[in-house]
Amino acid sequence: MRAFTFERAESPQQAAQAMASHKNAKFIAGGTNLLDLMKLEIETPAHLIDVNGLKLDAIAPTDEGGLRVGALVRNSDLAADAGVRKDYPLLTRALVAGASGQLRNKATTAGNLLQRTRCPYFYDTNQACNKREPGSGCAALKGVSRQLAIIGGSEACIATHPSDMAVAMRALDATVETIDAAGKTRRIAIADFHRLPGRTPHIETALMPGELITAVTLPRPVGGKQVYHKARDRASYAFALVSAAAILQPDGSGRVALGGVAPRPWRVEAAEAELPNGAKAVTEKLLAGASPTDQNAFKIALAERTLAGILSQARA
Ligand code: SF4
Numbered sequence: 001m002r003a004f005t006f007e008r009a010e011s012p013q014q015a016a017q018a019m020a021s022h023k024n025a026k027f028i029a030g031g032t033n034l035l036d037l038m039k040l041e042i043e044t045p046a047h048l049i050d051v052n053g054l055k056l057d058a059i060a061p062t063d064e065g066g067l068r069v070g071a072l073v074r075n076s077d078l079a080a081d082a083g084v085r086k087d088y089p090l091l092t093r094a095l096v097a098g099a100s101g102q103l104r105n106k107a108t109t110a111g112n113l114l115q116r117t118r119c120p121y122f123y124d125t126n127q128a129c130n131k132r133e134p135g136s137g138c139a140a141l142k143g144v145s146r147q148l149a150i151i152g153g154s155e156a157c158i159a160t161h162p163s164d165m166a167v168a169m170r171a172l173d174a175t176v177e178t179i180d181a182a183g184k185t186r187r188i189a190i191a192d193f194h195r196l197p198g199r200t201p202h203i204e205t206a207l208m209p210g211e212l213i214t215a216v217t218l219p220r221p222v223g224g225k226q227v228y229h230k231a232r233d234r235a236s237y238a239f240a241l242v243s244a245a246a247i248l249q250p251d252g253s254g255r256v257a258l259g260g261v262a263p264r265p266w267r268v269e270a271a272e273a274e275l276p277n278g279a280k281a282v283t284e285k286l287l288a289g290a291s292p293t294d295q296n297a298f299k300i301a302l303a304e305r306t307l308a309g310i311l312s313q314a315r316a
Contacts, residue, residue, distance in 0.1 A: 001038050001039050001041070001043050001048075002038070002041065004038075004046055004047060005046065005047045006048045006050065007048075007049055007155075007255070008052075008053055008087055009049050009050060009051050009053065010053070010054075011054065012051075012054055012173065012179045012214050013181070013183045015027065015049050015051050016180050016210050016211065016212045018047075018049045019049060019210035019212070020181040020209075020210040020306045021046040022049075023046065023047075024043040024044070024047065025047040025048070025049055025078075025220065026043065026047075026048055026049070027048075027049050027212060028048045028049065028051070028052075029050075029051050029052055029071075029072055029108040029111050030074070030106040030108045030111050031106070031111075031117045032099075032103050032106050033107075033114075033116060033117075034104050034111075037116065038082055040125070041125065042125065042132055048094060051071075051072065051077065051212065052073065054071075055070075055072075056070035056071045056072040056073075056078075056214055056215065056292075057070045057071045057074075057247050058073070059073055059077075059078065059083065059084070060080050062217060064207045064219065065219075065220040065221075066217055066218045066219045066220050067083055067087070067088070067218045068177075068215050068216075068217050068218075069109050069215060069216045069217070070109070070185070070189050070215050071109055071110035071212075071213045071216070072109070073109045074104065074105055074107065074108060074109050074164050075095050075098065075099070075103075075104040075105075075108070075109070075112060075165065076095075076101070076104040078091070078092075078095055078109060078165075079095035079096050080092075080275055081305075087221035088168075088172060088218055088221060088226070090171060090172060090247060091165065091169065091218075091228045093226070093227070093228035094164040094165050094167055094168035094243075094245060095164065095168075097164045097228060097229075097230040097243070098163070098164040098165060098281070099237065100237050103184075108215075109154045109216055110163075110213035112163050112165045113165070113169075113176065113193065113194075113205075113213070113216070114148075114204075114205065114213070115162060115163060116131075116162075116204075117131065117160060117162060117263075118147070118160075118162045118239050119140055119147070119148060119159040120140075120144065120147075121138070121139040121140050121143060121156075122159065127139040130156045130157050130197075130201050130202065131157055131201040131202050131204075132160055134169060134200070134201075134202045138155075138156060138157055138158070140157075140159070141155070141158065144311045145293040145295045145296050146295045146296050147160065147162055147241065147296070148293070148296060148298075149261060149262050149263055150261050150262070150287065150290045150291070150292035150293075150296055151261055151262050151287055151289065151290040152196050152197075152262035152263050152264065152266065153196075153197060153262070153263060153291070154197045154201070156195070156197055156198070156199050157201030157263070158197075158265060158293075159197070159201065159269055160239075160262060161194055161262070161263055162240075163259070163265070164228070164240065164243055164259060165196070166190070167228070167243055167245050167258065167259035167265040168228060168257075168265075169265070170190050170191065170245075170257045170264075170265035170266075170267050171246075171247055171255045171256070171257040171265075171267060172218055172219070172222070172247075173189070173190065173191075173219055174190040174218050175187050175188065175217045175219075176188045176189075176190060176192065176193050176213055176215075176216055177213070177215040177216070177230050178207065178211045178212060178213050178214060178215050179211070179212050180208065180210060180211045181210055185214070187311070190207050190216075192206055193264075194206075194263065194264030195263075195264070196262075196263055196264065197263050201263075222247055222255075223249070224247045224250075224254060224314075225247070225248045225313075225314035225315075226245075226246070227245070227310040227314045228243065228245045228310070229247075229306055229310045229313075230242075230243040231243065231260075231302055231306050239260065239301060240259050240260030242258060242259070242299050243258065243259035243260050243306070244256065244257070244259075244306040244307050244309075244310050245257045245258075246310045246314050247314075248275070248311065248314035248315065252275060252276045253275060254266065254272060254275050255267070255269075255272055256271065256272060256275070256282060256307060258286065258287075258307075259304055260299070261287070261290075261299055262301060267286075268285060271286040277312070278308070278311075279290050279304050279305075279307040279308035279311055280304055280308075282307060283300070283303050283304040283307055286303070287303060
């Protein structure tokens with residue numbers, strides 16, 4: 001690990017100002033992803049800004065009837081919150097599908113959204129990776145791609161976003177709240193938060209340099225039956241090959257989103273009109289235009305079966 005300097009931020013705006021005044025700085029909260037990346041020298045920040053003391057760890061109702069989740073709420077606390085379990089059970093189910101209990105106790109809401117891909121070539125500094133080193137190439141395109149994206153990728157990168165929580169938040173239409181060094185706040189729809197790679201896979205979100213996430217807001221509860229399922233190579237502590245979130249209403253309408261298939265949580269609202277016609281029809285629209293590799297084409301069938309499973313569970 002490379003040497004770095006360290007400071008504790010005293011307010012959200014001061015944290016953003018500290019970021020703006022240092023070259024190559026990073027915020028640190030739970031550190032469950034960042035510290036691993038620093039040990040491997042994939043991330044080499046010269047300065048760390050600890051945001052753990054910013055009192056952004058409350059879960060509170062909003063005036064609109066929704067829930068405001070502080071950026072520093074730990075994944076375990078969010079999953080266990082009585083209001084979340086009652087009104088947003090999809091979120092609890094997605095959270096407990098992610099990582100291990102120990103990691104969920106440390107990992108934060110904002111950090112979960114910002115975690116980096118688990119593409120094996122991103123973690124191997126001997127391999128070309130446009131995300132780690134812009135312009136160096138992408139070893140995954142001709143390499144082992146079983147875990148990687150089947151849709152939304154580009155010739156520069158086919159990595160997936162690894163979060164389960166973000167898939168549920170996409171289905172729930174969450175909003176990300178931020179603050180910058182000037183104290184200006186911003187609200188970003190989760191649909192616009194994670195970027196597709198295009199030619200710049202190293203730019204992963206809509207955040208501006210130095211912008212700090214302060215909260216994630218969930219809109220009024222939508223009700224319905226909410227189910228999340230994660231298909232993976234082993235039963236725990238593994239990332240999704242495919243995951244699926246569904247919110248199904250009594251009249252047959254609903255929402256669906258997929259994880260493990262794209263560089264961001266994958267939801268296509270137009271596909272949800274096909275819900276009365278079953279999982280195959282939904283999957284065909286959801287994954288229209290998919291361009292899998294020979295090694296991960298199985299994800300299309302797996303997505304359809306995973307969706308069929310959760311829709312039947314929701315209808316039962
Ligand atoms: Fe890097 Fe993306 Fe290629 Fe993986 S798929 S090696 S993260 S550029």
